[in-house]
Amino acid sequence: MTATTGTARTGAAVTATAAAPARSRTVPAWVWALPPVAVLALAFLYPLTLVVQQSFTPDEGGLSLDPYAEVFASASFRDALTTTVWLALGSTAGCLVLGFVLALVIAFVPFPGGKAVARFVDVFLSFPSFLITLALLFIYGSVGMANGLWTGATGAADGPFHFLTTPWGVLLAEITYFTPFVMRPLLAAFSQLDTGQLEVASSLGAGPVRIIRRVILPEALPALAAGGSLVLVMCLNEFGIVLFTGAKGVTTLPMLVYSKAILESDYAAACVVAVVNIAISVGLYSLYRVVSRRAGA
Amino acid sequence: MSRATRATPTPAPATPVPTAPAPGRSAPTAPAPSGIRFDGVTVSYGGNVVLDRLDLTVEPGEVMALLGPSGSGKTTALRAVAGFVRPASGRVFLGGRDVTALPPHRRGIGMVVQSYALFPHLKVKDNVAFGLKAHRTPKAEIPGRVAEALELVGMATYAERHPRELSGGQQQRVAIARALAIRPGVLLLDEPLSALDARLRSGMLAELARLHRELPDVSILYVTHDQVEALTLADRIAVMDRARLQDCGTPRELYRRPRTEFTASFVGNANLLPVTVTGDGSVGLGDRPLTVPTGTAAPGATATLCVRPHLVGLGAGPNALTGTVTEVQWRGSTHRLHADVDGHPVMADLRELREPPALGTPVTLHFAPEDAVLLPAGAAGTAGVGP
Numbered sequence: 001m002t003a004t005t006g007t008a009r010t011g012a013a014v015t016a017t018a019a020a021p022a023r024s025r026t027v028p029a030w031v032w033a034l035p036p037v038a039v040l041a042l043a044f045l046y047p048l049t050l051v052v053q054q055s056f057t058p059d060e061g062g063l064s065l066d067p068y069a070e071v072f073a074s075a076s077f078r079d080a081l082t083t084t085v086w087l088a089l090g091s092t093a094g095c096l097v098l099g100f101v102l103a104l105v106i107a108f109v110p111f112p113g114g115k116a117v118a119r120f121v122d123v124f125l126s127f128p129s130f131l132i133t134l135a136l137l138f139i140y141g142s143v144g145m146a147n148g149l150w151t152g153a154t155g156a157a158d159g160p161f162h163f164l165t166t167p168w169g170v171l172l173a174e175i176t177y178f179t180p181f182v183m184r185p186l187l188a189a190f191s192q193l194d195t196g197q198l199e200v201a202s203s204l205g206a207g208p209v210r211i212i213r214r215v216i217l218p219e220a221l222p223a224l225a226a227g228g229s230l231v232l233v234m235c236l237n238e239f240g241i242v243l244f245t246g247a248k249g250v251t252t253l254p255m256l257v258y259s260k261a262i263l264e265s266d267y268a269a270a271c272v273v274a275v276v277n278i279a280i281s282v283g284l285y286s287l288y289r290v291v292s293r294r295a296g297a
Numbered sequence: 298m299s300r301a302t303r304a305t306p307t308p309a310p311a312t313p314v315p316t317a318p319a320p321g322r323s324a325p326t327a328p329a330p331s332g333i334r335f336d337g338v339t340v341s342y343g344g345n346v347v348l349d350r351l352d353l354t355v356e357p358g359e360v361m362a363l364l365g366p367s368g369s370g371k372t373t374a375l376r377a378v379a380g381f382v383r384p385a386s387g388r389v390f391l392g393g394r395d396v397t398a399l400p401p402h403r404r405g406i407g408m409v410v411q412s413y414a415l416f417p418h419l420k421v422k423d424n425v426a427f428g429l430k431a432h433r434t435p436k437a438e439i440p441g442r443v444a445e446a447l448e449l450v451g452m453a454t455y456a457e458r459h460p461r462e463l464s465g466g467q468q469q470r471v472a473i474a475r476a477l478a479i480r481p482g483v484l485l486l487d488e489p490l491s492a493l494d495a496r497l498r499s500g501m502l503a504e505l506a507r508l509h510r511e512l513p514d515v516s517i518l519y520v521t522h523d524q525v526e527a528l529t530l531a532d533r534i535a536v537m538d539r540a541r542l543q544d545c546g547t548p549r550e551l552y553r554r555p556r557t558e559f560t561a562s563f564v565g566n567a568n569l570l571p572v573t574v575t576g577d578g579s580v581g582l583g584d585r586p587l588t589v590p591t592g593t594a595a596p597g598a599t600a601t602l603c604v605r606p607h608l609v610g611l612g613a614g615p616n617a618l619t620g621t622v623t624e625v626q627w628r629g630s631t632h633r634l635h636a637d638v639d640g641h642p643v644m645a646d647l648r649e650l651r652e653p654p655a656l657g658t659p660v661t662l663h664f665a666p667e668d669a670v671l672l673p674a675g676a677a678g679t680a681g682v683g684p
Contacts (some may be wrong), residue, residue, distance in 0.1 A: 196414030200472075201378055202401040203408040204428030204479060214427070218418040 018280045048278075055271035060068060067268040077273065078257065084252040087167060088235035091174035095231050096224060099182030102211065106183075107190035114216045118187055124180040132177040133244035139243075140164045173241045179233060182227035189223035190216075222294060229288035233281050330392020331482035331516045332355035338387035340373050344352070349540040350387065352362045353535040360509055360517040362527035365537035374537070375485050375520045380404050388470055392482055398464050402431070407476030407515075411488040413468045417459035421447070421471050428479040441602070446478040447471075449511065450504075465499045473508070477515075486519045490526060502529050523566050528552065536560045552605075558672055560642065561603040568609065568643050570602040571674065580671070587616045589669040603671040604664045606633065609645035614663030618643060622660050625653045636660050638643070 058066045071077045105111075106118050139145050139159045147159020163169050193216065201211045240253040251259070253273055261270035333355040340348040348370040355361040363371035376382045377389055388397045396404050397513060407428075415424050425443045426616035434442065447453045450470040460468055469489060476484060489505075490498045506529070509517060514620050521527055527534045528548045534543040535587055536551065536559065544551060544560040555561035558569055572580040572587065574594045587602070609633070620638035631669050634645045645662050652658050 003394055188502075194412055194414050196410040196412045197416060199379070199381055199401070200410060200414045200475075201416075201427065201431075203404070203406055204475070205402050205405065205431035206427070207400075207402050209432075210431055215416055219416075 028130050051271045054139045055275045068271045069271050071272040080251045080256040090130040091235045092232045094175035095179045095182045096228050099179045103183045103186035121180045121183050130240040130244045133241045167250050169245045178231045181231050185223040187229045189220050233284045328652045334390040336388040338384045340382050341385050348616045355516045358513050360532045362531035362534045364527040364534050369537040370540040371520045371537045407481035407484040409472045409486050409489045410478050413472040421458050425475045446474040450474045484515050484517045494521045566606050568604045572602045588666045599674040601674050603670045606644040607646040608668040609662050609664050616664050618662045622654045
C-alpha cells in the first residue's frame with residue numbers, strides 16, 4: 001500500500017516499476033539490473049553476435065548468405081550433422097535406459113551402500129567429461145589394460161579392442177558420462193513416489209514388472225523427459241569426449257567448428273556451423289524448459 | 298456371531314484367552330478366501346522385536362480392529378498379512394491357507410492405506426481397474442466390475458476424474474473401491490481415516506459400517522489408534538501394546554470388563570485406583586473401605602480398581618469418595634470434574650451441572666459396586682482377574 005503511493009508520488013520515471021518494493025522510491029529497479037546486464041552483454045552476448053555476424057561474412061567481405069550455402073552444400077557438414085544427431089540420440093536413449101534401470105535399483109532395491117552410491121552420482125556430475133574418456137582409454141585403448149591382458153595371454157601383436165576410436169567408443173563414453181544426469185532427476189522423482197502406491201499395487205496382484213511399467217514408469221516420465229532433453233543438448237555440444245577418444249572418423253558439429261576455425265582458419269564456415277549448433281541447442285533447451293516446468297522441476 | 302454378542306444388553310461372557318488360536322478351518326465357500334489367522338507370528342527388524350508371538354483369528358466376515366498406540370506392532374501385523382514383512386517365525390493363514398511364503402501379489406487381498414495411494418496418472422476408473430487388469434480379468438468384464446465397485450462407494454459419477462481433482466474423502470472412497478474391485482475375501486484398512494478431518498471421519502465411519510453390511514463375507518482387519526473408530530466399527534477389538542497382543546474381545550467386553558490397566562485406559566477413559574483386597578467383595582483404597590466384586594482375588598493382594606468416569610456420580614451413595622475439586626471442565630452436555638481423593642486423581646463425567654462446584658471445595662463422589670472392575674495391579678499383558 002505505502003509502496004504504491006510512494007512510487008506514485010515520485011512520478012512517471014518509475015511507471016515501469018509501479019509494483020516494485022519501497023526501494024524504488026529513490027532508485028528505479030531497472031537501474032539495479034544494468035550492471036549484470038552490461039557484464040553479460042560485454043562478455044557473452046557481444047562475442048555471440050560477432051559469431052553470428054561472422055557467419056554472414058564471406059572471406060571476400062560484405063554481407064551474404066554464401067557461407068551458409070557453401071557449408072550446407074558440403075558433405076563434411078552434412079556428415080557431421082548426421083553423426084552429431086545420431087550420436088546424441090543414441091547416447092540419450094542409452095542414458096535413459098541405463099539411468100532408469102540404475103535409478104530403479106538404487107531407489108527401490110535396498111542394498112548396503114545404496115545411499116553412498118546415490119551420493120556418488122552427485123559427485124560424478126562434477127567430473128569433467130574427458131576424465132571418463134581417459135579412464136576408458138586406460139581400459140580399452142590400443143595400449144590399455146584389456147588389450148594388454150589379451151596380448152600378454154595370447155602373444156598376439158594386437159588386442160581385440162579397437163572400438164574406442166569408432167563412433168561406438170564415443171557412444172560408450174557419452175553414455176557412461178551422461179547417465180548420472182538422467183539418474184539425478186529420476187532419483188528425486190522416485191523419492192517423491194509414495195511407497196504406499198507400490199504396496200497397494202502389489203496387493204492388487206501386480207508383480208514387479210507390472211508395477212514398474214504401470215506405476216513407476218508413468219510417474220517417472222516427466223523426470224525422464226527432463227533428464228533426457230538435458231542429456232540430448234549436452235551430447236550435441238560435447239567436444240571433450242569426441243576429442244579424447246581420438247576417433248578420427250567421428251566428426252561432430254563442435255569438432256567441425258574446431259577444425260574449420262583452428263586447423264583451416266575458415267572462420268566464416270566455423271561460425272556457420274557454430275550458429276547451427278547454437279540454434280539446435282537453444283531449440284532443445286526451450287523444449288527442456290517446457291518439459292521440466294511441466295514436471296515441476 | 299460377534300455382532301450378535303455386541304447387541305446383547307447383558308455383559309458378554311468372559312473373553313476367550315487371546316493366546317488361544319482357533320482350530321484350523323477348511324476353506325470357506327466364498328469366492329475369495331476369507332478369514333485371517335496369525336499363528337505365533339513374530340517380526341523383528343535387526344534384532345528388535347516389533348511383533349511378539351501374535352496369535353489371533355479373524356473370522357470370515359468379521360471386522361477386527363487392531364487398536365494400539367504407535368509402535369505397538371499393529372501396523373506390522375497388518376503388513377504381515379499383506380506380505381510386506383516376512384515373519385521371523387510363525388505362520389499367517391488366509392482362509393485356512395498358509396500364505397506365509399507367498400509374495401504380496403499372490404495373496405489376493407484388498408488394502409487401503411492412510412495416504413490412499415491412488416495412482417495419480419490414472420483416472421478414477423483406471424485406478425479401480427488396476428487390480429482387475431493385474432488379475433487378468435476378461436476385458437469385457439472390467440467396465441462392469443469398475444462401475445459396480447464405484448457404485449458401492451457412491452463415486453460412480455467421478456469415474457472420468459483424476460485423483461488430484463478429488464477431495465480427501467472422495468480419494469479415500471476410490472481407494473476402497475479399488476481394493477474391493479478384485480472381490481477380496483480379506484480387506485486390510487491401515488489407519489484409513491486418520492488423514493480426514495473430524496466431520497468427514499464420522500461420515501466415513503458410517504459409510505464403512507454400511508459397506509460391511511453389504512459385503513458380509515469380507516473379513517476386515519482395521520488398524521487404528523483411535524478408540525472411537527474401533528468401538529464404532531469393530532466386531533472385536535485386539536488391543537496391542539509394545540509389540541504384544543494385550544487383550545481381545547468385543548468392544549462391549551473391553552469397555553465394560555477390561556482385563557488389563559492398559560486396555561482400561563486405552564479403550565475409553567478410566568479411573569484407575571490402587572487398592573488392596575481386604576475380603577470377599579471388599580477392598581481398601583488406603584483406609585477407605587470400598588465394596589466391589591473381587592472375583593478370585595485373594596485377600597491381601599494389591600489390585601487396580603477401574604471405574605469409568607461416566608459411571609461416577611455426584612453426592613453421597615455407595616462407595617463414597619470424598620475429596621477436593623481440582624478442575625472443572627465444561628463440555629457442553631457434560632461437566633468433567635477432576636477431584637483429588639486421598640492423593641488419587643478421580644474423574645467424573647456428570648450431566649451438565651446448573652451450579653458446578655468451585656475449585657478447592659470439598660466434594661463427594663460415588664459409584665455402584667457393579668460398575669467397578671478389579672484389575673491385576675500394574676500388570677498390563679498378563680491374564681486378568683475379572684469377575
